[in-house]
Amino acid sequence: MNKTTKDSFRTIIRREYVKAALIPIMIIEVMLLILYFSINFYKDNKAKETLLKEAKVNLSEISKLETEKINLELKQISQFARILQSENQRFFEQPDRYPLPAEPPILKIAANGSMYKENDNGGSSIYYSNLIPFTSKSFTKAIQTEAIDPLFKEIKELDSNIVAVYLNTYDNMNRYYPFIEKTYEQFEPGLKIPSFNFYYEADAIHNPSRGVVWTEAYLDPAGKGWMASCIVPIYNGDFLEGVAGIDITIENFIKHILRLQIPWEGMAFLVSKAGDILAMPPKVEQIIGISELKSHTYAETVKKNTFKPESFNLLKNPETSQVFKDFLHSKEFIEESQIKGHDFLLSKYPVEETDWQMVTMVDKDILYAPIYSLHKLGILLGIIAVFFLILFYAAFFIFLTKRAKKVANDLSSPLDYLIITTSTITSDIPPILLNPVGIIEIDHLLENFNRMMQKLRSVYDEQEMKIAEGIRQLREKDHMLITQSRQAAMGEMIGNIAHQWRQPLTSIAMMIQNIQDAAKYGELDKKYLDEKIKRIMEVISYMSKTIDDFRNFFKPSNGKQAFNICDTLDYALSFIRPSFEHNNILIETQCDQNVVLEGYPNEFTQVLLNILNNAKEVLVERGIGQPRVYIHLKKTFDKITLVIGDNGGGIDPDILDKIFEPYFTTKEMGTGLGLYMSKMIIEKNMNGKLYAQNTSDGTEFIIELYE
Numbered sequence: 126m127n128k129t130t131k132d133s134f135r136t137i138i139r140r141e142y143v144k145a146a147l148i149p150i151m152i153i154e155v156m157l158l159i160l161y162f163s164i165n166f167y168k169d170n171k172a173k174e175t176l177l178k179e180a181k182v183n184l185s186e187i188s189k190l191e192t193e194k195i196n197l198e199l200k201q202i203s204q205f206a207r208i209l210q211s212e213n214q215r216f217f218e219q220p221d222r223y224p225l226p227a228e229p230p231i232l233k234i235a236a237n238g239s240m241y242k243e244n245d246n247g248g249s250s251i252y253y254s255n256l257i258p259f260t261s262k263s264f265t266k267a268i269q270t271e272a273i274d275p276l277f278k279e280i281k282e283l284d285s286n287i288v289a290v291y292l293n294t295y296d297n298m299n300r301y302y303p304f305i306e307k308t309y310e311q312f313e314p315g316l317k318i319p320s321f322n323f324y325y326e327a328d329a330i331h332n333p334s335r336g337v338v339w340t341e342a343y344l345d346p347a348g349k350g351w352m353a354s355c356i357v358p359i360y361n362g363d364f365l366e367g368v369a370g371i372d373i374t375i376e377n378f379i380k381h382i383l384r385l386q387i388p389w390e391g392m393a394f395l396v397s398k399a400g401d402i403l404a405m406p407p408k409v410e411q412i413i414g415i416s417e418l419k420s421h422t423y424a425e426t427v428k429k430n431t432f433k434p435e436s437f438n439l440l441k442n443p444e445t446s447q448v449f450k451d452f453l454h455s456k457e458f459i460e461e462s463q464i465k466g467h468d469f470l471l472s473k474y475p476v477e478e479t480d481w482q483m484v485t486m487v488d489k490d491i492l493y494a495p496i497y498s499l500h501k502l503g504i505l506l507g508i509i510a511v512f513f514l515i516l517f518y519a520a521f522f523i524f525l526t527k528r529a530k531k532v533a534n535d536l537s538s539p540l541d542y543l544i545i546t547t548s549t550i551t552s553d554i555p556p557i558l559l560n561p562v563g564i565i566e567i568d569h570l571l572e573n574f575n576r577m578m579q580k581l582r583s584v585y586d587e588q589e590m591k592i593a594e595g596i597r598q599l600r601e602k603d604h605m606l607i608t609q610s611r612q613a614a615m616g617e618m619i620g621n622i623a624h625q626w627r628q629p630l631t632s633i634a635m636m637i638q639n640i641q642d643a644a645k646y647g648e649l650d651k652k653y654l655d656e657k658i659k660r661i662m663e664v665i666s667y668m669s670k671t672i673d674d675f676r677n678f679f680k681p682s683n684g685k686q687a688f689n690i691c692d693t694l695d696y697a698l699s700f701i702r703p704s705f706e707h708n709n710i711l712i713e714t715q716c717d718q719n720v721v722l723e724g725y726p727n728e729f730t731q732v733l734l735n736i737l738n739n740a741k742e743v744l745v746e747r748g749i750g751q752p753r754v755y756i757h758l759k760k761t762f763d764k765i766t767l768v769i770g771d772n773g774g775g776i777d778p779d780i781l782d783k784i785f786e787p788y789f790t791t792k793e794m795g796t797g798l799g800l801y802m803s804k805m806i807i808e809k810n811m812n813g814k815l816y817a818q819n820t821s822d823g824t825e826f827i828i829e830l831y832e
């Protein structure tokens with residue numbers, strides 16, 4: 126795994142702590158919340174389903190019960206109509222057999238030509254249209270039919286819903302109970318009665334089974350409200366004598382329906398076969414935007430055959446037609462529909478006798494209201510739970526972070542200390558022992574660390590002492606080395622001085638001898654003596670200068686100073702020249718006078734002397750035939766190369782890399798420090814380089830220096 130970012134122990138502990146403690150609980154809580162809301166949702170849906178089912182059953186039952194009540198009453202009317210039919214048929218078969226009422230009718234022809242009955246003798250009124258000219262048969266018929274009036278009266282009184290009982294004949298006579306005064310004023314003259322629906326709907330074409338026929342409901346022109354007619358054909362054999370009828374008001378049914386208490390603030394209304402609204406509570410009118418027709422003028426009603434205008438028809442009104450056409454014609458008795466964007470539960474049940482339908486509707490919002498409020502409560506509870514959960518988690522998070530911080534601190538502060546202590550382990554800060562934190566692993570670690578620290582400390586102290594001792598010894602050795610090297614140099618110097626002084630001392634001795642001889646032979650005069658003394662003084666001053674040089678040489682240089690290499694070389698040569706001459710060693714120098722360097726001239730002289738002395742020693746020791754030493758100075762850019770070579774036969778290659786080591790010598794009386802010290806001076810003090818290489822007949826020592 127390639128990790129690019131680094132986290133501190135603290136961060137890791139805190140993060141892991143929070144992760145391990147917070148995340149799983151949060152996941153569980155979130156899942157519980159999801160579960161809670163899902164269950165709520167599921168429960169609401171289930172409750173809705175159950176409620177809807179219950180509402181459907183309830184509405185169906187109410188519709189059924191209420192319509193059956195109406196149906197029962199209508200059935201009774203139908204039975205009366207059947208009695209009316211059979212009695213009338215019997216009458217038309219044998220009119221003579223029926224007794225006439227005590228008070229005979231007074232029949233008159235009105236000015237507009239229609240016949241009417243002037244006196245109310247407790248029976249029906251008569252309107253006889255003059256469309257077919259009256260004959261004596263007409264009068265006889267008007268009189269004889271008085272015989273069925275008692276039946277009319279009886280039927281009317283049997284049922285409070287019955288408004289009128291009547292008979293219309295094929296030849297335009299109308300007998301109507303209860304009695305209507307001046308029928309010629311109420312009805313237009315010359316009416317063709319069989320052309321009205323309350324006649325032809327029962328004729329042979331429309332009603333071949335000759336049964337009871339219910340007309341469509343209609344608004345009563347005389348202001349009695351909604352009515353319906355139950356009509357029956359009256360046959361004499363196969364001849365249709367007329368159509369008898371019972372008019373009923375359906376206001377009672379309507380009132381009953383409007384007063385119905387339907388659960389869930391449900392509403393009921395009655396629709397006729399054709400879709401006319403017979404009864405409609407104002408609330409429904411508002412919802413579906415269609416009104417019930419309540420008033421109508423008499424004349425208009427008659428002219429329009431009592432049918433309602435289309436706007437009052439549920440099936441023809443554009444606002445409602447679609448929903449109700451589908452519903453009223455569907456096989457389903459209950460349906461969920463949308464009316465003007467609002468959801469309703471619709472239920473219908475037919476009034477079998479008349480083919481009316483009772484429709485009940487329940488607003489789903491009202492139906493579901495308890496569920497909605499429960500749902501809202503559930504959501505509210507959920508939100509409160511979420512709120513408290515957030516509060517809890519905020520608090521829990523703070524608590525956890527604090528705990529994590531504490532644990533992280535407990536764990537990481539010793540680590541921090543370990544880091545600091547180990548980083549300063551070599552410094553002089555004394556190690557502080559760490560206190561246990563109460564966590565087994567960390568405490569073990571701390572214990573080990575403490576022990577390790579103690580051990581380290583003792584080892585460190587021991588080592589420090591040993592190092593100090595080593596350093597002290599080294600310093601001592603160095604000091605010794607320097608002393609030894611200086612002593613050696615001094616020895617050599619003394620040797621050189623001895624060489625230097627041999628000649629002058631001999632000349633002084635000879636001059637003293639000369640003075641003695643001159644004195645002996647009386648040749649000693651002042652001039653002679655002065656001259657000799659002057660010569661002797663010269664020699665002594667030369668010797669004194671030699672000593673000065675010697676002293677100068679042993680003084681270490683006063684810091685870095687500019688010096689001329691060739692001058693320094695001459696100076697060095699001045700020390701050794703006598704002993705070189707003594708051993709017949711030829712010195713060749715090639716030196717450019719202008720090479721000036723920053724450095725330590727005395728120390729540099731010492732280097733030159735060491736190398737030259739080594740050359741002299743090897744040349745003498747090996748008894749080289751024509752001993753020769755050459756010194757060449759080369760300068761390229763800022764690099765100065767001084768080569769000091771000899772023809773002493775070279776250095777054994779086996780020891781070539783050892784000659785610069787301290788104490789390495791092949792000489793019986795040698796210290797082996799000359800080259801070592803020389804290398805130190807050139808390389809350490811003057812940042813140059815000193816090395817040796819063999820040539821064809823000897824050795825070359827090369828000094829490289831930089832301006």
Ligand SMILES: Nc1ncnc2c1ncn2[C@@H]1O[C@H](COP(=O)(O)OP(=O)(O)OP(=O)(O)O)[C@@H](O)[C@H]1O
Nearest residue numbers: 739740743775784790791792795796797798799800
């Ligand atoms: N020019 C040379 N030719 C051959 N061998 C040399 C030459 N110069 C140095 N050596 C070898 O290098 C050795 C080390 O020289 P170095 O000057 O360090 O010590 P040393 O001369 O032996 O002792 P000291 O200088 O104290 O008299 C010498 O013993 C010698 O064997």
Ligand SMILES: [Mg+2]
Nearest residue numbers: 735739799800
């Ligand atoms: Mg030497």
